Amino acid sequence: MQVRWLIPMGAAAASVAQIAYATQYMSVQQAQTAAFATATEFRAVSAPDAATASALGAAAGWLPRIFQARAGDKSLGWLIVDQVIGKSELITYALALDGDGTVISVEVLDYRESHGSEIRLPAWRKQFAGKTAADASALSNGIKNISGATLSCRHLTEGVQRLLKLYKVALQPSAAEAG
């Protein structure tokens, strides 16, 4: 176990620093092939219209990207890429459903978190005098891990539930025929 306590972010700079944390996990294409290894085509399907979106309780401007996974003439299922916004986080994720609407996987494609951070703690900073300059550049681009009060994934869960409803009203075979 090796531990080095460093400085608070932005200690040497302004009193309010913007901390951004972003990770790209997968591309849309990677998510497509991970969920449907045998697919030969991912056919884009038009996004739900405003009335459908509103009926599903989505915010204005909701624009999930829908792909039908196909092997030749056969439909294998669906991959839907959507975004959810929390208090300080923006998550892009992909839901993969088989032909019956059963969940194959939920993968996060992109995670962003940012919030202002007040650094006005001279007494605390003083303990780390001398480390500031040396570590500043490492800190400015080295943030890959974040810890704090456990984040809820409530928004993501709600997003997945909305997409499952979208499947029922717009993608499931009986709905398509009825429409």
Add this chain to the structure above:
Amino acid sequence: MNVSVQRARPRLGTLVAMRVEGLDEARAVAAIDAAFVEVQTVHRCMSFHESASDLSRLHAAAVGTAVEVDTRTVEVLHCALEIAELSAGCFDPTIAAQAVAWGMLPRPDSPYAPDPRANWRDIELIDGSRVRLRRPLWLDLGGIAKGHAVDRAIDVLIEAGATQAMVNAGGDLRVAGPREEIVHLRGACAAGAAGVVAIANAALASSSGLTTRKRHHGRWVGAHLQGRTRAPVGTFSSASVIAQRCMIADALTKVVLAEPALAQRVLAAYGAQVATHSARHGWRGMGIAA
């Protein structure tokens, strides 16, 4: 070609992210998939909510009955009892009755009402796969099982041949491998004053009741409470602990929130380090318990 592969999926009620290095892409993806299966197994064993979990089966059984459980559940309970003893009950896995009363947890399907006198001493580990409750009580392993899931996932990734690995379950994380990794600590106030620490081959867990707190009969309650007095703790502060294993770090954050002075001794017993943050005092500790 060796690459860095990262995946994140909703698990354990939060977002679980994993990263491996030192494997080709196909093996890295397979290792991460296997590690997610292990996380799900820990969840299935120790979930308070799922009716088939070991915990739910213990709650459904008559008091005094020996209940067959997964070896993982016994391992977590063993660690929980060890920390309960070292912390004189500040950490106590039998606090679920209070959390249910506050509406932080749903009432489990159980034939009895918990005995208010029941505590961690009423859990009996008969052997490596059997547990008995001596008094009616409800267990909540939320304060420690997530850390265990992180530890198991790291084991899976390293056994698969990863040279560097990271698992982060919504802020309870562990890094393995020779390279130091920087971790950003979110503070306890809304503005989120940041602490930063660099760790290698270590685990870091944070707890705060800040994000889940609510008013209950005129006082603030949250996800964490002092085991002995059953009073809410951490509703205005957060604690981050660094230890060798994430299960230990996760459990020790609760001891630090409950009783910072006593926590010194428990932290020392595990060679752990701590930092706490509150809006009033800012950051404290950073290596030495406050």
